Amino acid sequence: MAPDLTTRLGRVELRSPLIAASGTVGSVWEWADVADVGPYGAAVAKSVAPVEWPGRSAPRLAPTGAGMLNGIGIQNPGITAWIEMMEPWLPRLAVPVWGSAVGETADEFAVVAKGLVSAGVPVVEINLSCPNLEDGRMFSLDVGRSRDVVAAVRSAVEVPIGAKLSPNTDDILGVAGACLDAGAEFLTLTNTALGFGVDVKARRPLLSGGVGGYSGPGLKPLSLRCVHEVSRAFPGSPIIGCGGITTGTDVLEYLLAGASAVALGTVHLAEPKAGRRIRREMLRDMEKMGVSGVAELIGGASR
Ligand SMILES: Cc1cc2nc3c(=O)[nH]c(=O)nc-3n(C[C@H](O)[C@H](O)[C@H](O)COP(=O)(O)O)c2cc1C
Numbered sequence: 001m002a003p004d005l006t007t008r009l010g011r012v013e014l015r016s017p018l019i020a021a022s023g024t025v026g027s028v029w030e031w032a033d034v035a036d037v038g039p040y041g042a043a044v045a046k047s048v049a050p051v052e053w054p055g056r057s058a059p060r061l062a063p064t065g066a067g068m069l070n071g072i073g074i075q076n077p078g079i080t081a082w083i084e085m086m087e088p089w090l091p092r093l094a095v096p097v098w099g100s101a102v103g104e105t106a107d108e109f110a111v112v113a114k115g116l117v118s119a120g121v122p123v124v125e126i127n128l129s130c131p132n133l134e135d136g137r138m139f140s141l142d143v144g145r146s147r148d149v150v151a152a153v154r155s156a157v158e159v160p161i162g163a164k165l166s167p168n169t170d171d172i173l174g175v176a177g178a179c180l181d182a183g184a185e186f187l188t189l190t191n192t193a194l195g196f197g198v199d200v201k202a203r204r205p206l207l208s209g210g211v212g213g214y215s216g217p218g219l220k221p222l223s224l225r226c227v228h229e230v231s232r233a234f235p236g237s238p239i240i241g242c243g244g245i246t247t248g249t250d251v252l253e254y255l256l257a258g259a260s261a262v263a264l265g266t267v268h269l270a271e272p273k274a275g276r277r278i279r280r281e282m283l284r285d286m287e288k289m290g291v292s293g294v295a296e297l298i299g300g301a302s303r
Contacts, residue, residue, distance in 0.1 A: 003286040004293030009238035010185040014041030021265035022100040037095035039279035047100040052078040062206035067216020071207035079115035090120040098123040104133035106148040110156035129191035140166040147178035154183030164188035186238040189226040216266040220244030231258020248281025256301035
């Protein structure tokens with residue numbers, strides 16, 4: 001019998017541990033047109049704010065060694081336009097589509113979360129890797145601010161919510177614990193790491209915004225460290241591992257480190273159908289290892 005790929009994140013049941021990461025599959029429906037969504041348990045739409053964010057000017061994407069830099073500036077149409085665009089699509093897609101909320105204050109996150117739920121998303125991921133209004137630092141670098149955002153979203157919606165954290169904090173356990181205390185039902189570990197690159201010929205930064213988000217294979221050990229430490233400190237708290245996954249073996253690594261599911265990001269930019277290959281590789285690895293299902297792997301290397 002083929003290994004059982006079903007898994008759970010608290011109240012959320014997934015047919016597969018593979019999730020399409022926010023921002024790397026657009027609004028999901030464009031991607032679903034070209035990719036096979038069957039291998040995925042969920043797909044997270046691009047983060048959305050209360051009002052339109054224009055994003056940064058070009059260049060906003062740049063390849064760099066083992067991965068890439070992005071400095072999109074979370075361009076999005078704002079929640080009202082998002083609802084109009086997405087509501088008709090959500091029931092038609094063959095994969096559950098989760099919403100992703102951003103804002104500049106805790107109240108703004110709550111407004112967006114309400115809007116996402118009114119459009120029909122079954123789960124809200126809170127993207128704490130965006131700058132707050134007061135000093136422009138990322139929410140997820142601050143324990144108190146992260147707690148306030150999650151608490152505001154928790155009181156605004158009843159659907160399952162999760163918090164997506166940055167690998168750049170020196171206190172991942174403090175931030176993770178605050179989010180769980182405030183009502184996050186799962187944690188996504190992690191978003192991109194801060195990075196910088198130089199266009200040598202032009203003698204200027206690769207990205208218009210200078211510092212951006214680094215993603216791809218080089219991120220994997222950094223995100224895995226977060227998964228490992230958080231899963232040991234908060235046993236039983238569901239984790240989505242995210243960062244640098246390109247193969248089925250990478251997925252098993254995250255599961256063994258303590259994740260219950262994983263999100264695939266940058267790999268989609270070069271290979272929109274990556275889920276199909278990664279699912280096949282994962283099943284092959286599990287069969288070789290004589291593993292009966294995902295549940296048997298979770299945390300196996302981090303106890
Ligand atoms: C072009 C691009 C846009 C992204 N936009 C978002 C976003 O809107 N919201 C979010 O939570 N993460 C966003 N991310 C981060 C990814 O969801 C993911 O956490 C990160 O890229 C690490 O995974 P990876 O190494 O598999 O790409 C973006 C990443 C990229 C490359």
